[in-house]
Amino acid sequence: MTxxxxxxxxxxxLFAFSNEKKMPNARQIQLxxxxxxxxxxxxxxxxxRARRAWSILARxxxxxxxxxxxxxxxxxxxxxxxxxxxxPHKIDFLRTMLLQLPEERERILAELVQHYILAGRYRDALxxxxxxxxxxxxxxxxxxxxxxxxxxxxxxxxxxxxGANEVEGTTYDSNxxxxxxxxxxxxxxxxxxxxxxxxxLHKLHSISQEPGLLSFASHGSEHETRTKGCQPSQxxxxxxxx
Numbered sequence: 001m002t003x004x005x006x007x008x009x010x011x012x013x014l015f016a017f018s019n020e021k022k023m024p025n026a027r028q029i030q031l032x033x034x035x036x037x038x039x040x041x042x043x044x045x046x047x048x049r050a051r052r053a054w055s056i057l058a059r060x061x062x063x064x065x066x067x068x069x070x071x072x073x074x075x076x077x078x079x080x081x082x083x084x085x086x087x088p089h090k091i092d093f094l095r096t097m098l099l100q101l102p103e104e105r106e107r108i109l110a111e112l113v114q115h116y117i118l119a120g121r122y123r124d125a126l127x128x129x130x131x132x133x134x135x136x137x138x139x140x141x142x143x144x145x146x147x148x149x150x151x152x153x154x155x156x157x158x159x160x161x162x163g164a165n166e167v168e169g170t171t172y173d174s175n176x177x178x179x180x181x182x183x184x185x186x187x188x189x190x191x192x193x194x195x196x197x198x199x200x201l202h203k204l205h206s207i208s209q210e211p212g213l214l215s216f217a218s219h220g221s222e223h224e225t226r227t228k229g230c231q232p233s234q235x236x237x238x239x240x241x242x
Contacts, residue, residue, distance in 0.1 A: 031060060042074055051075055069097045069108065086118035106141055113147050126151040145187035146196050152180035153200065177204060 034057045041050035054075055058065040065072070076090050094112040098105055109132055116125035129148040132138045156176035181204050187197040 027062070031057065031062060038071070042071075047075065047077065066097065066101050067104075069094075069101065069104065070111075072097075073111070086115040090115050091119065106137060106144070109138065110143060110147070113144075117151075122151055122155055126155065140190060142187040142191035142194055142197070145183045145190065146194065149180045149183035149187065149197070149200060152176045152183060153204070156180065172207065177207065180204060 034053055037053040038050050038057060041047070041053065054071070057063055072093060073090055076087065076093060078085070078087075091112065094108055094115060098108045098112060101108065109128070113125045113129060116122070116128065126148060129144060129151070133144060133148060138144055153176070156173040158172070181201065184197045184201050184204070187194055188201065191197070
């Protein structure tokens, strides 16, 4: 006697799910489908539908929505098909995740710095880095040191409001250039193959040799520069511009 029983076809999903199991139950399949709707809606640019699906998904006890912080940033976009922009909501969200998700802090800090830069808040970005870089594990991250060095170089430039003739006679802020050198040298010590750190260290050396510009290496106390070595400056009091 032959059996009419047919095995159930395998269930396929569009996107990998963090809670995926080898033998998912009905609840797991529903959550996976909901996760697919969120991601598919984002790819289609339908953010209102993606946010509605996300609001349901995030309330499920099986979901660690904090671990999906990258998706959360995307849902705060105005238009996923345009150029990525920053906003106070994104910055506040990232600052909250920085405190609540210890295992992702390095990645979140790098993302937060990028959003500060996109918002034109260069001083705030540098203050945030200087607050965290002296502590572990941030001090061993060469990318964060490169960010800090580049921000110091940008801040050291003459103000944009100055005229062309005025800029030619204006010196760079040698203190900022000195700090940039320290950050970039630390990044290169951590990652000798870091091309960005090497190239900007070469650029800093060229700036110091140009006539009419203050040398960042000779400005201030040489003893202070030697004692700091590759260690970043002490963190300043963080600004709170919201």
